[in-house]
Amino acid sequence: MDLSTRYLGLTLKNPLVVSASPLGLDIGNIRKLEDHGAAAIVLPSIFQEDIENEIEEIERLAVEGNSEALSYFPSGLADNVGPGNYLNLIRRARAAVDMPVIASLNGTSRDGWIDYARQIQEAGASALELNVYFLPTDLTLSGDEVEARYVDILSAVKREVSIPVAMKLSPFFSSVGNMVQRLDAAGADGFVLFNRFYQPDIDLEDLALVRDLKLSNRGEIRLPLLWIAALAGKVKGSIAASSGVQSSAEVMKYLFVGADVVMTTSALMRHGIDYMKTLHDGLVADLNVREVQSLAEIRGRMSRAAIGGQTAYDRVNYIRILRGGQLQG
Ligand SMILES: Cc1cc2nc3c(=O)[nH]c(=O)nc-3n(C[C@H](O)[C@H](O)[C@H](O)COP(=O)(O)O)c2cc1C
Structure with a gap:
């Protein structure tokens, strides 16, 4: 059976990719994930704030004219501050495994931090995933301005690097499909659909914000499923499904609507790294049952274009469901 797929111009041995999470901070984990079937890994994010802090620190040392302190750079600084360590993580991960490291x-x-993308490339990253985690809580910002920001950042990063760049997006645009197409036209090599925004809760006892991060559940595949189905075949860039994968069934569903790869974090954090093998073997078994020889046979077969979106994916179906009362739970 041929499980291989293409993602961001890279050939992957199968569609299972580990999404960005702390699992990727440990080289032992990364090796094990590859051994258990992962075809690529996205390292945890380095944040603009980490990079700017380092830049500020360098500028502070320069302004103070503290040549002794400067002479310790980069070792004195890079050992302790994020960005240097991150570049080392990329180098070590690349040396440890054959699979692409994103x-x-x-x-x-x-502003100010985009040239770090070039350093990421020089450190050997196979590709770059760009997560513009921007919450437009400034209520004067229009949707146009928010969207322009995404395109600007992508264009600036693309000018810095020649490795492929994927955009990890949230679904919170007034026209998410159009946003994806705009980024596609601006040169994005792929899309990770979707990012999960951190959403706070309130602790009523202490009247304080609760800052926890919930692992996903399988119901969360539905929103990405809808949009991947709508976008499959409509963009040049490749499509990664992200959110809600708990078993090979979700992987299959994402492939059927047109994903090129399927990413997972929560399931691995919940069940442990070995669970990658369960996902992998489950996928092979599911494909065997359907007598599928290659992913191309199923990919996109349930996309909006393939099955006639008007009745299946769009408004008509919504009205039918509301009237027909197909309620669960
Ligand atoms: C503990 C944890 C840390 C994460 N860290 C990152 C990160 O650094 N960068 C990022 O883009 N996404 C991060 N994510 C989001 C995941 O990459 C993924 O998009 C999300 O969890 C949805 O996929 P899942 O349902 O398979 O978990 C993190 C998720 C978790 C649970």
Whole structure:
């Protein structure tokens, strides 16, 4: 059976990719994930704030004219501050495994830190995932301005690097499909659909914000499923499904609607790294049952274009469901 797929112009042995998470901070984990079937890994994000802090620190030392302190750079600084360590992580990960290692850069504006993308490339990253985690809580910002920010950041990063760049997006655009197409036209090599925004809760006892991160559940595949189905075949860039994978069934569903790769974090954090093998073997078994010889046979067969979206994916179906009362739970 041929499980191979293409993602960001890279050939992967199968569609299972580890999404950005702390699992990728440990080289032992990364090796084990590859041994258990992962075809690529996205390292945890380095944040604009980490990079700017280092830049500020360098500028502070320079302004103070403290040549002794400067002479310790980079070792004195890089040993303790994020960005240097991150580049080392990329180098060590690349040396440890054969699968592609994708770095993740997380920022919200175009200034001051974009050249770090070039350093990521020089450190050997196979590709770069760009996560513009931007919450437009400034209520004067229009949707146009928010969207322009994404395109600006992508264009600036693309000018810095020649490795492929994927955009990890949230679904919170007024026209998410159009946003993806705009980024596609601006040169994005792929899309990770979707990012999960951190959403706070309130502790009523202490009247304080609860800052925890919930692992996903399988119901969360539905929103990405809808949009991947709509976008399959409509963009040049490749499509990674992200959110809600708990078993090979979700992987199959994502492939059927047109994903090129399927990413997972929560399932691995919940069940342990060995669970990658369960996902992998489950996928092979599911494909065997359907007598599928290669992923191309199923990919996109349930996309909006393939099955006639008007009735299946769009408004008509919504009305039918509301009237027909197909409720669960
Ligand atoms: C503990 C944890 C840390 C994460 N760190 C990052 C990160 O650094 N960068 C990023 O883009 N996404 C990060 N994510 C999001 C995941 O990459 C993924 O998009 C999300 O968890 C949805 O996929 P899942 O349902 O398979 O977990 C993190 C998720 C978790 C649970």
